[in-house]
Amino acid sequence: MEGIYEIPAGSIVLESSIGGGGFSDVYSGRWTKFDKTEQVAVKVFRHLLNEDDPEILKKLKKRLNSEVSTWKRALSHHHPNVLPFFGVYLRDTTRLPALVSPLRQAGDILHYTTSRNTTPDRRRLVIGIATGLDHLHNNGVVHGDLTPRNVLIYIDPETGNAIPQIADFGRAKILDGTGVAGSLIFNCRYSAPEVLRSSDDERSQETNAVLSKHSDVWSLGMVLLHVLSGLEPYPKLKSEAQIIIALYRKQEPEPKDHQMANCPVGPKVWPLLQQCWKIHELPTARCSARDCLVAFENNFCGVLRQPSEDELEEAIGSPLDQSLSTNGFQSAFK
Incomplete structure (x- = not known):
């Protein structure tokens, strides 16, 4: 090569x-x-x-x-x-x-943020992810599958800081059209509605065509929501079918389901996330990765604390999924 x-x-x-x-x-x-x-x-x-x-x-x-x-x-x-x-x-x-x-021993961002021996600086993580996506878009790359599992954590040996790194370019494409789509299965909790609508299209190039900077920004908003709140998007919806129906009805995540009000910057964060989704408008109405990055940098103040297990259980109405705390390296590749 x-x-x-x-x-x-x-x-x-x-x-x-x-x-x-x-x-x-x-x-x-x-x-x-x-x-x-x-x-x-x-x-x-x-x-x-x-x-x-x-x-x-x-x-x-x-x-x-x-x-x-x-x-x-x-x-x-x-x-x-x-x-x-x-x-x-x-x-x-x-x-x-x-x-x-x-090899990133700290695993993916979910494994890192739910580890018992870490107190993650969620502001730093959020800004790092947005910065990485902005870099990709500036270089003409659409990631196409931005999820928490595809964000690995590098621990800087000198500072001890956790640095998020976007990984897995198996579904990415270059904006000049050289990307290739195969038989794709997307994660409904993080994928834009236009991507899910086309993911079962037999003509895979049409699926590839809807992967765009705009669909990446939708995924960015959902990933940041998960990182900030500690809960996956639509935590009360347990099946993919329920999530797809909610998206079809243009139902975006609810602040009350994510305990955002308990975070010091909650009232400021939610409108920023909504700019990534623009669920009632065309994909082109969404903000850019750069806009998202600048908005979060300008609006963060104070330290975001990690929600307790009691708060998480109350938010989802069921015991906390213990699988989030499993040990071992979680790969970004699927």
Whole structure:
């Protein structure tokens, strides 16, 4: 792959599985380079292990090339809020290269913010995510799948600060049209209505077409809501069907469901989030990632505290989902 660093076969030792999805598996590994070893995450396209159909192989190669090209585009200028890309790992000549990035031991942003031994600065996290998305958009990249699971946490060894980094460019596209959409399944809690309406369209390029800066900003608003309140969007709706119906009826999240009034900046935060959704208007009416970033920087005051478990239980009307507190690394790749 032109312009991409190729990591030679044998230099990475795969260790344990840390995630995966419909197209790939992700492993932790150790990369030895010039007598120095680094912990890495390795994304392996599983279909290549036993895939003989030339058309499917061609499609998978196209998907890989698209993800690599988009990730490279996103890092055309290094940015602290975008996960670095080390290169492609040439395991052997019979399979597609794997994608290699740093291993983030702190996990994704949900794992980090619900950890018992952290008191997250949610203001810093929110501004970091918005900054990262603004950087992508400034470089002509639409992420297409911004969720909390796709925001990893890097702990700065010098300051101890938690730095959010946007990851997983498997659904991203470059605005000149070189992105590729496959058979996509979107997370209803974070996806814009126009994306969900088209996600079951057999003509995948139409699905790709609705992925835009505007749909990214919708997702940004939902992710920030989750990070700030500690509750996922629409916490009282338990099924995807209920969420889709709510979106069809143009029902946005309710402040009372997220205990925003208990946060020192609650009354200021909610209107900012609404600018990301504009649920009663066209997608083009939504604010930009830059507008969102500037608004949050200008309006934050005081420290956002983390809601207690009693408050969370009261907000959702059921015991707190203990799965949010599970230990172990949560991969951004699905």
